[in-house]
Amino acid sequence: MTIPGIIGGLFLVLGAAFLLLAGLGLVRMPDLFNRIQAGTKATTLGTLLTLAGAACLRPEWTLKLLLIGLFILLTNPISSQVLARAAHRTGAAKSEKTTVDRLVDDTEERP
Amino acid sequence: MSGLLLALTILLAAAMIGAALVAILGKSMPIAILAAGLVSLLASVLFLLLASPDVAMTEAAIGSGLTTFLFFFILGRMRGGEHD
Amino acid sequence: MVDILIYIATALTGTGILLALYRFLKGPSPADRVVAFDTLTLMTVTLIVIIALAEGRGIYLDVAVVYALLSFLGVIAVARYLERGF
Numbered sequence: 001m002t003i004p005g006i007i008g009g010l011f012l013v014l015g016a017a018f019l020l021l022a023g024l025g026l027v028r029m030p031d032l033f034n035r036i037q038a039g040t041k042a043t044t045l046g047t048l049l050t051l052a053g054a055a056c057l058r059p060e061w062t063l064k065l066l067l068i069g070l071f072i073l074l075t076n077p078i079s080s081q082v083l084a085r086a087a088h089r090t091g092a093a094k095s096e097k098t099t100v101d102r103l104v105d106d107t108e109e110r111p
Numbered sequence: 112m113s114g115l116l117l118a119l120t121i122l123l124a125a126a127m128i129g130a131a132l133v134a135i136l137g138k139s140m141p142i143a144i145l146a147a148g149l150v151s152l153l154a155s156v157l158f159l160l161l162a163s164p165d166v167a168m169t170e171a172a173i174g175s176g177l178t179t180f181l182f183f184f185i186l187g188r189m190r191g192g193e194h195d
Numbered sequence: 196m197v198d199i200l201i202y203i204a205t206a207l208t209g210t211g212i213l214l215a216l217y218r219f220l221k222g223p224s225p226a227d228r229v230v231a232f233d234t235l236t237l238m239t240v241t242l243i244v245i246i247a248l249a250e251g252r253g254i255y256l257d258v259a260v261v262y263a264l265l266s267f268l269g270v271i272a273v274a275r276y277l278e279r280g281f
């Protein structure tokens with residue numbers, strides 16, 4: 001019932017909530033690129049928040065948790081970027097709802 | 112505490128069965144390799160829940176990391192040889 | 196109090212794993228399944244940290260270190276295979 005315990009637990013729940021939002025975005029998003037964005041950014045933030053909460057709860061694990069956070073910060077953007085580049089080069093389908101083309105809208109509305 | 116961990120174990124075992132079914136019944140080879148990696152990932156967490164971290168670490172390094180990489184390397188090399 | 200918060204965090208992470216697994220089982224294209232696999236790997240790292248907190252054993256964190264180091268290797272292999280087949 002100490003103050004760092006409460007703060008660490010709240011960080012833990014917040015990070016887990018971000019992981020839940022990442023899963024929800026992975027299911028609900030209409031497009032591959034939107035799914036990449038939901039599946040990598042939200043999990044990075046959620047994992048780092050959870051690691052911060054664990055470091056608040058157990059201060060003697062801080063070095064190992066810092067190591068895990070450093071590895072995740074290094075490797076997760078690399079994998080996301082490589083995956084998005086591969087999807088773009090192989091011509092992944094884009095959703096109609098996420099592409100913006102004002103000129104087509106104007107010229108279709110004019111006649 | 113143990114009730115929630117028991118529920119988590121059941122959930123992970125069910126997910127493992129689903130991934131194994133995808134690996135066996137799937138038509139495409141890369142998806143089968145990914146599903147095999149997922150089975151290994153969940154098996155590692157199950158080993159951890161059974162309180163054996165060394166086996167879990169070996170499973171994580173060999174089964175989920177190295178095997179997936181090696182299978183995709185070989186699959187890329189033998190493309191164009193045998194069909195399917 | 197802290198035990199209840201760890202309960203809630205475990206339940207939320209388990210629900211996230213379930214949702215990502217639904218995308219993995221259903222996903223139309225192989226790239227969708229790769230995204231789901233990447234997400235599942237990071238969720239597993241978080242789950243290992245939460246299990247280590249719940250059981251109170253610091254040795255479990257080594258598995259999370261190995262996962263955080265090796266998780267992107269498989270994704271990079273898949274992406275290279277999808278892009279140009281090694």
